Amino acid sequence: MEKVLRPVFILLLLMFCVSSLAFSCVGKSLEIGMTGSVQQEVLANIIAELIDERTGTSVKIVSFESSDEAHAALLKADIDMYVEYTGVGQTVILQAQPMADAAELYKAVKDRYNEELNLIWLKPLGFDAAQSLGVTLPAEAAPVVRKDTLKKFPALARLINKLGGKIDHQTISSLVKEASTGQPKQVAHGFLKNNRLI
Amino acid sequence: MGPLFSILFLFLLTSCVPLQKTEVGNLVISDKQVWQGEKRINGIIRVTREGSLTLLPGTRLVFSRIDHDADGIGDAELFVEGEFVARGTKTQPILLTSAAENPQPGDWKFLYFDYARKVEIEYLISEYAYSGVQVHFCRAQISRSEFRYNIDGVRFSTANISLKNSYLHHNRHGIRYEERGGRGVVQQNRISDNQIGIFAVTRGAGLTLFEQNDIIDNKPYQVKMGLQQTTALDFPRNWWGDVRGLSAETVFDQRRDRSLGRVTATEPLDRSIDAIR
Incomplete structure (x- = not known):
C-alpha cells in the first residue's frame, strides 16, 4: 500500500510546491483595504x-466606505488585510461592550477575532485614534490580516510587525497633514525610508 | 528544370511579400512555428512542452494593454514550456513591446519560461512588461539583449541561466532572483539606472555568479536583499562605478536589517568592463 501511496504523495507535494512558487513568481498582488480617510490612506500605503x-x-x-464594508470584504477574502481600530472592532464589528483599558481591549478583540473569525490582529502601530474617530473608548490602530494570507506568506506578520509602535500620535498627524496636500504613496515611502525600513 | 524553377520562383515570391501585421488572440502552439514580421498580441500565447517557436531577426511582438483581473498588471503574455529560439542580429533585433500609445512598465505581463526544453535568446529587446523575461526551473541562454522600462528586467528562480553581454536599464529591478539551488552565470552585462540593480529575494546561497559586470547608477540601491535572504552573498569582480568599490550606502542588507545576510563585493574592478559593444 505504501509503495502505491508514496509516488502519489510525492506528486501531490511537487504540485503543491510548484503552485506555491508560481504564485510568488508571477507577480500577483496582495490586497489591502482602507476606509476613506486620509489617515487610512496613509496607513494602507505604508503597509503596501x-x-x-x-x-x-x-x-x-x-477603498471602502466603512469598517463594516472592509470587514465583510476581509471575511470573504476579497482583501487580505486592513487597518482597524480596537474600539471599532469591539463595539461595531463584534457588537461587544466597550472597554476602558487599552491593553485589555486589544487582547479581547485579538482573541475573539482569532477564535471566531480566523483573523489576526498584528501589533498596534503606536497611536490611539479615539479623538479623531470621535469615540471615548480606546481606539488603537493595528493591521488585521486573514489567517490564510499569513499561511501563504509566512514572513508577512514579522514584516508588518516592524511597524509596531513606530507611528505615534505626532507622527500620524504629521503624515496625514503631508498626505492631505501630497501623494500618500510618496509620503508613505518617505516615512519608511526615514525609518530605514526600506 | 521545371519543378526547380517553380520552387525558386515561389521562394523569391514569398521572400518579397511585404511582412504583414497580424493580430493574435489567445493561442496554444503545440507544433513547430516560425514567426517574422509584426504581430499584435491580444492575449496569452502558450508554447506547450511539445511546441516550438522561433522568432526570426526583426520580428516585433506588440502586446496589447489588457487587464481583465484589474490588478494593474497587463495580462498579455508569452508563456513557453517547449522550445524558444529568438536570435536577432545587431541590425535587426527582435522587439517585444507594448502597444500602448503612452507605454508604461507592466503594460504586458512577461516572456515566461517554465520547465522550457530550450531557451536561446540573442539580440532581443524586451520593454514595458511586468518582467522583461522570467525563467523558472530550466536552462536559458540570453546574450546581447536589452531589458528596459520593465518592473523586473530579468527575473529567475531555480534556473540555470546564462546572461551575458546584455544591457538592463531603467527597470525597477534590473535583476530579481530567487536562487533556490539554481546555478547561474551573469557576466559582462551593464546593469544601470534601475531603482534596484540586483534584488536577491530569497534562498540565495552564492551559486549564481555575478562577475565582470558594470553595475552602476542604480538608485537607491545597487544590491538589495529581500526579507528572507538571510545568507551572506558576494558579488566579486564587478565595476561599481567607483574605484573604491561598492558603497555601503547603496546596499540594503544586514547593515540596515540585522535579520538579513550581508552583501560583499570582493575584488572590485577599477574600471568599466565596457560591456556594451
Missing part, C-alpha cells in the same frame, strides 16, 4: 510600500 519593497510582492489598495 513596505511589503512591495521588501518582498517584491505587488500590493493593491482597495
Whole structure:
C-alpha cells in the first residue's frame, strides 16, 4: 500500500510546491483595504510600500466606505488585510461592550477575532485614534490580516510587525497633514525610508 | 528544370511579400512555428512542452494593454514550456513591446519560461512588461539583449541561466532572483539606472555568479536583499562605478536589517568592463 501511496504523495507535494512558487513568481498582488480617510490612506500605503519593497510582492489598495464594508470584504477574502481600530472592532464589528483599558481591549478583540473569525490582529502601530474617530473608548490602530494570507506568506506578520509602535500620535498627524496636500504613496515611502525600513 | 524553377520562383515570391501585421488572440502552439514580421498580441500565447517557436531577426511582438483581473498588471503574455529560439542580429533585433500609445512598465505581463526544453535568446529587446523575461526551473541562454522600462528586467528562480553581454536599464529591478539551488552565470552585462540593480529575494546561497559586470547608477540601491535572504552573498569582480568599490550606502542588507545576510563585493574592478559593444 505504501509503495502505491508514496509516488502519489510525492506528486501531490511537487504540485503543491510548484503552485506555491508560481504564485510568488508571477507577480500577483496582495490586497489591502482602507476606509476613506486620509489617515487610512496613509496607513494602507505604508503597509503596501513596505511589503512591495521588501518582498517584491505587488500590493493593491482597495477603498471602502466603512469598517463594516472592509470587514465583510476581509471575511470573504476579497482583501487580505486592513487597518482597524480596537474600539471599532469591539463595539461595531463584534457588537461587544466597550472597554476602558487599552491593553485589555486589544487582547479581547485579538482573541475573539482569532477564535471566531480566523483573523489576526498584528501589533498596534503606536497611536490611539479615539479623538479623531470621535469615540471615548480606546481606539488603537493595528493591521488585521486573514489567517490564510499569513499561511501563504509566512514572513508577512514579522514584516508588518516592524511597524509596531513606530507611528505615534505626532507622527500620524504629521503624515496625514503631508498626505492631505501630497501623494500618500510618496509620503508613505518617505516615512519608511526615514525609518530605514526600506 | 521545371519543378526547380517553380520552387525558386515561389521562394523569391514569398521572400518579397511585404511582412504583414497580424493580430493574435489567445493561442496554444503545440507544433513547430516560425514567426517574422509584426504581430499584435491580444492575449496569452502558450508554447506547450511539445511546441516550438522561433522568432526570426526583426520580428516585433506588440502586446496589447489588457487587464481583465484589474490588478494593474497587463495580462498579455508569452508563456513557453517547449522550445524558444529568438536570435536577432545587431541590425535587426527582435522587439517585444507594448502597444500602448503612452507605454508604461507592466503594460504586458512577461516572456515566461517554465520547465522550457530550450531557451536561446540573442539580440532581443524586451520593454514595458511586468518582467522583461522570467525563467523558472530550466536552462536559458540570453546574450546581447536589452531589458528596459520593465518592473523586473530579468527575473529567475531555480534556473540555470546564462546572461551575458546584455544591457538592463531603467527597470525597477534590473535583476530579481530567487536562487533556490539554481546555478547561474551573469557576466559582462551593464546593469544601470534601475531603482534596484540586483534584488536577491530569497534562498540565495552564492551559486549564481555575478562577475565582470558594470553595475552602476542604480538608485537607491545597487544590491538589495529581500526579507528572507538571510545568507551572506558576494558579488566579486564587478565595476561599481567607483574605484573604491561598492558603497555601503547603496546596499540594503544586514547593515540596515540585522535579520538579513550581508552583501560583499570582493575584488572590485577599477574600471568599466565596457560591456556594451
